[in-house]
Amino acid sequence: MTTTEPPFLEIKNLSIGFSANEKVIPAVRNVSLTLNKGETLAIVGESGSGKSATALAITRLLASPPAVYQGGQILFNGVDLLALPEKELRAYRGGRIAYVFQEASTSLNPVYTIRSQMAEMLRLHRPEVHNIDAEIIRWLEMVGITNPKERLKAYPHQLSGGMQQRVMIAMALSAQPDLLIADEPTTALDVTIQAQILAQLRKLEKELGMTMILITHNLAIIRGLAHQVAVMHHGSIVEYGPTEEVLQHPQHPYTKALLACIPRLDEHRRRLSTIEKELQ
Amino acid sequence: MLSFILRRLGLSIILLFLISFISFFIITLTPGSPYPWGEMNPKISPEVKAAFRKKFHLDLPLYQQYEMMLHDLFTGELRSMKDDLPVMKKITDRLPATLALNIMAILFSLSFGTLLGLYGALYRGNWKDMSLSFLSFLFIALPGFWISYLLVLTLVKYVGIPILGTQSYGIEFPNHLTLWLDRLWHLMLPAIVLSLAGIATQSRYLRSSMIETLRENYILTARAKGLSPTVVLYQHALRNSLRPLITGIGMLLPSLISGSVIIETIFAYPGMGQLGYQAVLERDYPILITLNMIVATMVLLGNLFSDLLYALVDPRVRLE
Amino acid sequence: MNLESPSQQLWKRFCKNKVGVWALVIIIFLTLIAAATLLLSWLGLPWPMNPNTTDLSQKLLPPSQLHWLGTDHLGRDVFSRMLHGAPISLTVGFTTVLVSLSIGVVIGSIAGYCGGKVDQCLMRLVDAFLCFPTFFLILTAVALLGPSLINIVVVIGLVSWTETARLVRGEFLTLREAEYVHAATILGQDSLKIITRHILPNAAAVILITAVLGIPEAILAEAGLSFLGFGVQPPQATWGNIIADGKTYLLEAWWLILFPGFAIFITALAFYLVGDSLREAGEKK
Ligand SMILES: Nc1ncnc2c1ncn2[C@@H]1O[C@H](COP(=O)(O)OP(=O)(O)OP(=O)(O)O)[C@@H](O)[C@H]1O
Ligand SMILES: [Mg+2]
Numbered sequence: 001m002t003t004t005e006p007p008f009l010e011i012k013n014l015s016i017g018f019s020a021n022e023k024v025i026p027a028v029r030n031v032s033l034t035l036n037k038g039e040t041l042a043i044v045g046e047s048g049s050g051k052s053a054t055a056l057a058i059t060r061l062l063a064s065p066p067a068v069y070q071g072g073q074i075l076f077n078g079v080d081l082l083a084l085p086e087k088e089l090r091a092y093r094g095g096r097i098a099y100v101f102q103e104a105s106t107s108l109n110p111v112y113t114i115r116s117q118m119a120e121m122l123r124l125h126r127p128e129v130h131n132i133d134a135e136i137i138r139w140l141e142m143v144g145i146t147n148p149k150e151r152l153k154a155y156p157h158q159l160s161g162g163m164q165q166r167v168m169i170a171m172a173l174s175a176q177p178d179l180l181i182a183d184e185p186t187t188a189l190d191v192t193i194q195a196q197i198l199a200q201l202r203k204l205e206k207e208l209g210m211t212m213i214l215i216t217h218n219l220a221i222i223r224g225l226a227h228q229v230a231v232m233h234h235g236s237i238v239e240y241g242p243t244e245e246v247l248q249h250p251q252h253p254y255t256k257a258l259l260a261c262i263p264r265l266d267e268h269r270r271r272l273s274t275i276e277k278e279l280q
Numbered sequence: 281m282l283s284f285i286l287r288r289l290g291l292s293i294i295l296l297f298l299i300s301f302i303s304f305f306i307i308t309l310t311p312g313s314p315y316p317w318g319e320m321n322p323k324i325s326p327e328v329k330a331a332f333r334k335k336f337h338l339d340l341p342l343y344q345q346y347e348m349m350l351h352d353l354f355t356g357e358l359r360s361m362k363d364d365l366p367v368m369k370k371i372t373d374r375l376p377a378t379l380a381l382n383i384m385a386i387l388f389s390l391s392f393g394t395l396l397g398l399y400g401a402l403y404r405g406n407w408k409d410m411s412l413s414f415l416s417f418l419f420i421a422l423p424g425f426w427i428s429y430l431l432v433l434t435l436v437k438y439v440g441i442p443i444l445g446t447q448s449y450g451i452e453f454p455n456h457l458t459l460w461l462d463r464l465w466h467l468m469l470p471a472i473v474l475s476l477a478g479i480a481t482q483s484r485y486l487r488s489s490m491i492e493t494l495r496e497n498y499i500l501t502a503r504a505k506g507l508s509p510t511v512v513l514y515q516h517a518l519r520n521s522l523r524p525l526i527t528g529i530g531m532l533l534p535s536l537i538s539g540s541v542i543i544e545t546i547f548a549y550p551g552m553g554q555l556g557y558q559a560v561l562e563r564d565y566p567i568l569i570t571l572n573m574i575v576a577t578m579v580l581l582g583n584l585f586s587d588l589l590y591a592l593v594d595p596r597v598r599l600e
Numbered sequence: 601m602n603l604e605s606p607s608q609q610l611w612k613r614f615c616k617n618k619v620g621v622w623a624l625v626i627i628i629f630l631t632l633i634a635a636a637t638l639l640l641s642w643l644g645l646p647w648p649m650n651p652n653t654t655d656l657s658q659k660l661l662p663p664s665q666l667h668w669l670g671t672d673h674l675g676r677d678v679f680s681r682m683l684h685g686a687p688i689s690l691t692v693g694f695t696t697v698l699v700s701l702s703i704g705v706v707i708g709s710i711a712g713y714c715g716g717k718v719d720q721c722l723m724r725l726v727d728a729f730l731c732f733p734t735f736f737l738i739l740t741a742v743a744l745l746g747p748s749l750i751n752i753v754v755v756i757g758l759v760s761w762t763e764t765a766r767l768v769r770g771e772f773l774t775l776r777e778a779e780y781v782h783a784a785t786i787l788g789q790d791s792l793k794i795i796t797r798h799i800l801p802n803a804a805a806v807i808l809i810t811a812v813l814g815i816p817e818a819i820l821a822e823a824g825l826s827f828l829g830f831g832v833q834p835p836q837a838t839w840g841n842i843i844a845d846g847k848t849y850l851l852e853a854w855w856l857i858l859f860p861g862f863a864i865f866i867t868a869l870a871f872y873l874v875g876d877s878l879r880e881a882g883e884k885k
Contacts, residue, residue, distance in 0.1 A: 090506040099504040306741050429850060531730075
């Protein structure tokens with residue numbers, strides 16, 4: 001017998017529902033995904049297709065109730081996170097699997113300074129760090145924040161949207177997680193800022209060899225960063241494979257429609273077609 | 281900041297005038313006379329009556345009466361119509377007891393109210409939340425005098441411990457500590473009864489504000505960091521839900537003073553509520569007006585204080 | 601798809617909350633009892649006994665088969681007196697709310713519709729009222745005017761309109777911007793018509809909820825006044841004045857305190873629960 005190393009992250013038949021009025025409405029159905037170390041997986045799909053639910057479920061962040069984890073496994077280095085007690089799971093949250101969310105402006109706590117929110121992360125997951133301020137400044141510089149020293153005492157509302165998202169990314173990275181999950185990290189930002197954040201992520205991917213799950217509608221992000229793409233529709237994965245393959249030869253009608261919908265900068269003529277129309 | 285305080289003080293002064301105006305007219309326009317000896321007493325000669333009217337400016341036209349009242353109020357020359365003592369002295373005599381009772385009741389309202397609201401929000405929708413909700417309506421609906429009597433009845437009759445007044449009489453206290461403990465004990469029961477409604481309203485407000493906060497994205501961020509539920513709740517959620525708690529400091533006062541009219545009468549507690557009730561019975565206009573003004577001033581100062589405090593808690597609030 | 605009117609929807613959602621429905625049942629039951637008591641005594645058949653018949657040989661008797669809830673210091677039957685007190689409490693609750701609602705709706709409408717200086721002045725007036733210790737103000741005014749049912753209702757109503765005014769004003773500020781109000785303005789309807797036809801019906805839910813929550817406040821205030829001797833005057837029995845009469849006999853006759861107080865408490869509680877349940881039903885959209 002040979003012992004093969006378990007895959008970095010393996011989601012098997014994950015099903016999640018939300019209970020409402022004593023009924024359970026399915027939101028994620030039988031989703032299976034595999035992610036190797038150092039790779040980036042993009043999840044795409046229309047609004048409400050279950051992308052965020054899947055991502056949050058990885059460390060069981062969906063509050064239950066209303067969420068119901070109906071079945072499946074989430075194996076992280078062979079450990080089933082869905083079966084882990086809440087207390088042990090907390091070491092994974094932030095420490096090994098960190099998140100960046102869509103709206104940075106509401107994802108940072110308005111009543112605490114940048115320093116205190118970042119220090120909280122370091123104290124929790126990297127107790128060996130003694131000079132906390134220096135470490136925070138290092139990460140803020142890493143994500144391209146100018147004058148990081150002055151920003152320490154700032155409150156979130158004193159920063160621009162792009163800055164706030166950089167702080168979120170710096171905070172997530174500062175715990176040196178094995179996996180970064182970014183849920184639409186650029187959607188709420190201006191186009192120019194989007195490009196900057198994107199470049200930042202690309203740099204991090206190269207320099208740190210970070211494993212990432214990216215949820216996005218942005219084709220540029222998928223092209224530039226993702227090794228694999230999973231397309232979700234109504235809670236299920238309808239197409240899943242290497243990025244090039246999926247983009248060049250979309251199989252599922254839904255994927256074709258989705259690609260047609262995403263405005264491409266290299267196209268002169270922007271075709272606006274609704275998904276519904278193509279599906280008929 | 282300074283300009284904010286000044287503007288608020290200016291507005292408060294306008295409000296105080298409005299309040300003095302309302303109280304003055306409610307009190308003087310109602311029929312009936314303030315004579316301490318009753319309207320029709322035949323033994324009182326017209327001269328005595330005239331002297332009384334002159335002394336308290338009742339012979340002047342209304343607007344002049346109002347002017348004199350304001351003048352006397354601010355110079356502290358207002359006197360009780362009943363026993364001719366300066367109103368200010370009568371009120372300041374009651375001040376320590378009143379402050380002790382109301383501060384205690386505010387502390388109870390804020391602390392227990394916060395606790396109940398917090399747990400209601402945490403368990404929202406399930407039976408724990410529903411019972412807490414029910415409990416808070418129970419507290420609001422309890423007539424203060426009824427629950428006080430039931431307490432007095434059971435404690436005095438069946439347990440036999442003294443609870444009336446501010447301290448036990450006829451007992452030698454061996455030292456100051458026992459005296460103060462005895463006073464604290466006497467304070468406890470009226471303060472609890474007085475704060476029931478406050479606890480309830482406070483917990484309702486905190487519950488809804490907490491539920492809003494728990495839906496915020498930064499709470500998800502805090503959980504995603506791997507923080508324990510306690511830290512998420514007390515450090516990230518509570519601090520953002522404090523608005524009702526802080527507003528409560530000023531807004532609880534009027535209802536407390538109202539409640540203390542009844543509670544102090546029952547517990548024989550010598551505070552401003554009791555003084556107010558006596559003044560009502562004796563139609564002692566100057567005391568009634570002064571009491572309203574003092575309460576209003578305390579409410580306005582409390583509101584200003586809570587605004588300042590709120591700016592301290594939430595950096596987004598800028599006082600302009 | 602959904603052909604139900606807003607009020608039908610509100611009612612349907614209200615019915616889902618069992619606590620609210622039970623509370624409503626209690627209120628209806630109380631109202632029926634009060635009406636029946638009034639009717640019977642009007643027919644000259646006070647049931648179960650005449651509330652004002654005194655019999656000093658029967659004074660301060662504990663609850664028994666004959667006197668279900670005991671007798672008071674004049675030997676009057678407490679149960680009968682409580683039944684006759686019910687219409688008073690309910691009348692005070694309902695009519696007071698009518699007074700405070702009318703004032704609140706008018707002032708709130710004026711403030712919300714006119715805006716600007718008028719709004720500012722009226723809101724300062726509301727602020728001033730919020731600084732008053734309400735019950736103390738009511739007590740003062742009722743004591744000076746002389747305690748009677750009318751005076752009590754008018755005074756409590758005059759003092760407690762602020763909440764309604766604020767809510768109605770708030771609704772106005774949002775509804776004023778609504779499309780159909782714009783449309784009506786453009787079509788040249790006059791202000792009063794716009795207010796009564798278009799804005800008030802839409803604010804109805806909010807007004808209903810404050811009204812229901814105002815009823816127990818009034819009932820509790822009247823009970824407090826009665827207790828202090830400024831409620832509806834004897835010999836008319838009210839829940840508050842049974843307790844006020846009984847307080848002298850606190851240690852001998854607990855039934856004079858316990859039962860009437862419980863009636864006040866349950867009635868107030870039922871109204872609060874119905875109000876809250878309505879509020880919740882109105883929120884879920
Ligand atoms: N807390 C919740 N309670 C009830 N239903 C929920 C909850 N969160 C999500 N859902 C439902 O689960 C489904 C999947 O939601 P999810 O947030 O994963 O979508 P998404 O793909 O991330 O969409 P978007 O692109 O808009 O972020 C949706 O139908 C949504 O209505
Ligand atoms: Mg999402």
